[in-house]
Every structure is written in C-alpha cells, then in structure tokens.
Amino acid sequence: MxxxxRRANSCLVFAVAAEGREIRTVEDLAQEGALHPLQxxxxxxxxxxxxxxxxxxxxSAAGVLAEADRGWPSRVTEDVAAGIGSAADLDREEVAERMxxxxxxxxxxxxxxxAVLEAAGASPAEGGRE
Known part of the structure; x- marks a missing residue:
C-alpha cells in the first residue's frame, strides 16, 4: 500500500498508526474506470x-516512480548526492534495486x-530515456 x-507493507502497519493518514491501495490506482499507466x-x-x-x-512501483520523481537515490544510483533526475531517468538496475x-x-x-520502465517513460529495452 x-x-x-510512501511505500509501506500493509501487514506491518497497525491500524491505529494509520489513523488520519492517506492510505492508497492497488484499487486506488485506476481513475474513472481507466487503468493507471502502471496497470x-x-x-x-x-x-x-x-x-x-x-x-x-x-x-510499490507507484511508490518507486514517485520517489524517483522526487530525486531520491537508491543504493545503485551513480551519484547519490545528486540523486536521480526523474522516473524517466530510471534504468533496469535502478528499477530492480528499488523493487x-x-x-x-x-x-x-x-x-x-x-512495465515499470514503460510507465516511467523510459526505454524498457535498455532502461533510461530513449
């Protein structure tokens, strides 16, 4: 969820800890009957x-794309201090690590x-922007 x-394992979150917070599940990804690009x-x-x-x-993939769009680095990000530009800059190694x-x-x-690379606007064949 x-x-x-932010990504969280629903089985590890006490209901009381989620009180007053925004909770989104896979059912919330589709909007107005249209599948989310990830779906x-x-x-x-x-x-x-x-x-x-x-x-x-x-x-998790929705969270990964949002994290990348915020510039958050991962363990395999080449320049951790600079972060990543956006989800479209993800490559196969970044997606595999983040997922x-x-x-x-x-x-x-x-x-x-x-699928994650395609939804990010990156090239699934090579990863990263075409």
Missing part, C-alpha cells in the same frame, strides 16, 4: 503471472521491470 504517498504496462509487458504479488508490485523487496514466486521480474 501507499501510506501518505496497463503490467498487462502489456507480462508483468504478472499468477497475480498473487501483483497488488504489492503495483503499489527488490517485492517477491514474485512465478519469476515475472523481467516483465515487471519492463
């Missing part, structure tokens, strides 16, 4: 198989990374 716009990209890029991990993957806490028992990781 997204708690005040569309997951379908187009085969970012899901059994679907068990998909809600968490989608919420590494989400496990997929089917192994759809390649499709998931491709």
């Amino acid at each position: 997204l708690l005040d716009g 569309r990209a997951f379908l187009d890029r085969d970012g899901l198989q059994c679907g068990y991990c998909t809600p968490g993957q989608l919420c 590494s806490g989400n496990l997929c028992r089917c192994g759809a990781y390649t499709g998931i990374v491709d």
